[in-house]
Amino acid sequence: MQNSDAASPLAPEWLAVPEDVNALHAPMWAEDVQRTDDGELAIDGVPVSELKAQFGTPLFVMSEGDFRARARSFKDAFDAAFDDICGGVDVYYAGKSFLCTAVANWVAQEGLRLDTCSGGELAVAARAGISGANLGLHGNNKSDAEINRALDMKLGRIVVDSLDELERVAKIASGRGETAKVMLRLTPGVHAHTHEFIATAHEDQKFGLSMAEDSTEAVGLSAAEEAVAAATSYPNVELLGLHCHIGSQIFEPDGFAVAAEKLLGFLAAMQEKYSIVLPELDLGGGYGIAYTPADTPRPPAEIAQAMAAVVRSKCAELGITSPRISIEPGRAIVGTSTFTLYEVGTLKTVRVDAPVDADGKENVTFPRRYVSVDGGMSDNARPVLYDADYSAIIASRASDAVPQLSRVVGKHCESGDIVVRDVYLPEDVAAGDLLAVPGTGAYCWALSSNYNYLARPGVVAVRDGSARLIVRGETEEDLLNRDMGVANV
Ligand code: LLP
Numbered sequence: 001m002q003n004s005d006a007a008s009p010l011a012p013e014w015l016a017v018p019e020d021v022n023a024l025h026a027p028m029w030a031e032d033v034q035r036t037d038d039g040e041l042a043i044d045g046v047p048v049s050e051l052k053a054q055f056g057t058p059l060f061v062m063s064e065g066d067f068r069a070r071a072r073s074f075k076d077a078f079d080a081a082f083d084d085i086c087g088g089v090d091v092y093y094a095g096k097s098f099l100c101t102a103v104a105n106w107v108a109q110e111g112l113r114l115d116t117c118s119g120g121e122l123a124v125a126a127r128a129g130i131s132g133a134n135l136g137l138h139g140n141n142k143s144d145a146e147i148n149r150a151l152d153m154k155l156g157r158i159v160v161d162s163l164d165e166l167e168r169v170a171k172i173a174s175g176r177g178e179t180a181k182v183m184l185r186l187t188p189g190v191h192a193h194t195h196e197f198i199a200t201a202h203e204d205q206k207f208g209l210s211m212a213e214d215s216t217e218a219v220g221l222s223a224a225e226e227a228v229a230a231a232t233s234y235p236n237v238e239l240l241g242l243h244c245h246i247g248s249q250i251f252e253p254d255g256f257a258v259a260a261e262k263l264l265g266f267l268a269a270m271q272e273k274y275s276i277v278l279p280e281l282d283l284g285g286g287y288g289i290a291y292t293p294a295d296t297p298r299p300p301a302e303i304a305q306a307m308a309a310v311v312r313s314k315c316a317e318l319g320i321t322s323p324r325i326s327i328e329p330g331r332a333i334v335g336t337s338t339f340t341l342y343e344v345g346t347l348k349t350v351r352v353d354a355p356v357d358a359d360g361k362e363n364v365t366f367p368r369r370y371v372s373v374d375g376g377m378s379d380n381a382r383p384v385l386y387d388a389d390y391s392a393i394i395a396s397r398a399s400d401a402v403p404q405l406s407r408v409v410g411k412h413c414e415s416g417d418i419v420v421r422d423v424y425l426p427e428d429v430a431a432g433d434l435l436a437v438p439g440t441g442a443y444c445w446a447l448s449s450n451y452n453y454l455a456r457p458g459v460v461a462v463r464d465g466s467a468r469l470i471v472r473g474e475t476e477e478d479l480l481n482r483d484m485g486v487a488n489v
Contacts, residue, residue: 010368011405012421017424021424022035022394022426025293025391027297028291029336030338031065039397040398041393041395041396044063048436049396049434050467055469057341057457058343058374059458059460060440061462062337062461067337068109070337071093071107072111075110075111078300082308082325085308086324090326091328092136092327093115093334095121095124095125096115096443097334097335097442097443098330098338098442099446100471101124102128103470104124104128108128108130113134115328118139118146122146122149132153133154135156136183136328137150137155139159139161144172147172150180151178155181159182159282160184160185163223169182169237170231182239183242183243184209184224184228184231186210186224187205187208187210187211188259191246192247192254194288197250197252197254197255197258209222209224211266228270241278241324242267242280243284247286248285248286248288251298253298256283259284260283260307260310264315265318280324280325281324282325282326282327287329291388291438300332330442335440336438336441337441339440340379341435342374342375342436342437343434344372344430345372345373345431350370351365352368367405368407369404369406370409371409371435373435375454376419376454377410377414377451379444379448379456379457380447381447381448383419383421389422390419390421390438390439391439392436392437392438393435394436395433399429402426403424403427412452420437455475455478458471459471
């Protein structure tokens with residue numbers, strides 16, 4: 001394998017020229033993705049050319065084994081770390097990251113519960129036969145229909161987001177002569193993203209009940225406390241406990257630890273003041289994954305132990321029995337299980353001004369290769385929405401060519417339609433090559449659209465050497481079947 005080790009000045013600092021442009025950086029891929037002896041990418045032994053032939057591209061390709069293993073590893077690691085504290089942890093898979101009936105089933109089979117955030121997600125859970133006791137419902141603006149559906153399905157918890165909603169849930173439950181099991185979502189003033197967290201701000205958001213003392217009209221009473229007092233007084237509400245979610249794609253455990261301490265302190269104060277017991281505390285999701293070699297996620301056991309140490313010592317300090325802890329990972333379970341398979345089409349190279357080259361010369365231009373694929377922002381909106389970085393490799397073959405700075409773009413009528421902003425691909429990448437983008441299991445299919453009337457791709461699950469559709473791709477007929485037709489004009 002040749003290597004041109006001169007990094008392009010157009011490349012971001014974190015992106016190194018790969019020593020081997022065919023190599024898979026293990027943290028970004030499902031466990032069972034490998035190159036075969038002839039250089040093609042295969043998942044659990046199934047080569048991508050077979051997947052292409054059977055299902056077409058673009059295609060979400062998911063390793064069932066990898067999903068299950070990550071689900072289990074969260075459950076096992078948190079159970080082990082919290083065993084002596086609260087007898088284990090309830091892990092709710094965050095369905096918003098990716099949900100279909102097959103996945104809901106795997107979640108249940110691996111001993112996890114399911115976190116939903118809409119009536120539609122509840123419908124998937126119901127279709128999959130998940131027991132209501134193992135479901136939670138989130139959302140800052142739940143409709144009455146969604147609250148009724150949650151009560152119909154006898155949900156284990158409704159995570160109430162505001163004082164308004166608490167009143168509505170109480171009223172609906174009372175009208176039905178039933179009791180709603182409720183958690184209160186609080187904003188602990190901790191906001192974390194990747195390596196950083198801010199422990200003072202972030203009241204200014206739509207989610208949750210503020211813990212700040214001046215957050216309601218009632219002097220000295222936070223919205224969170226007002227909600228605890230109200231929930232305790234409603235006969236048709238059973239207040240299970242408190243909840244928070246501090247952000248997403250977080251690597252360091254510090255933010256979780258600060259949030260846990262704050263919520264435990266508040267929980268202890270409320271138990272004392274209102275003579276109640278709050279048996280549950282949910283610390284949300286947000287555990288990060290590797291999208292590029294620059295991302296360095298920690299294993300679940302490490303996060304679990306760090307969080308357990310904080311809960312253990314804070315409960316001892318407060319002199320309380322720890323509530324039962326729950327967490328809600330989404331991305332960290334499904335993200336790495338999946339890659340998107342695309343076919344390469346149009347290629348072009350542009351020359352781009354770089355301000356200063358390696359020798360300090362100005363007005364030097366450098367090449368950037370544009371590699372167009374047959375999907376784009378309709379199957380992965382994250383680069384456009386969040387400036388998210390991804391990586392890519394040629395999947396249909398290995399290459400001996402030198403790495404060249406490339407930008408993988410979609411086929412949409414939009415110049416921002418970028419799939420992978422910066423990646424070194426072999427110089428001989430050509431139309432007809434299959435390209436794989438790893439780490440697309442979370443918030444890609446879930447956020448997909450029909451922009452430009454592109455059909456949303458299907459999702460295949462691979463297990464024991466065979467691939468099956470778990471969500472079929474859309475057809476042209478699907479695209480047209482809600483259009484009421486010219487006869488109605
Ligand atoms: N629990 C709650 C209450 C949440 O709001 C979320 C994510 C999760 C759990 C799961 O978080 P995870 O473990 O998957 O990070 N679309 C964005 C992420 C939005 C996250 C929304 N809430 C993205 O693609 O980065």
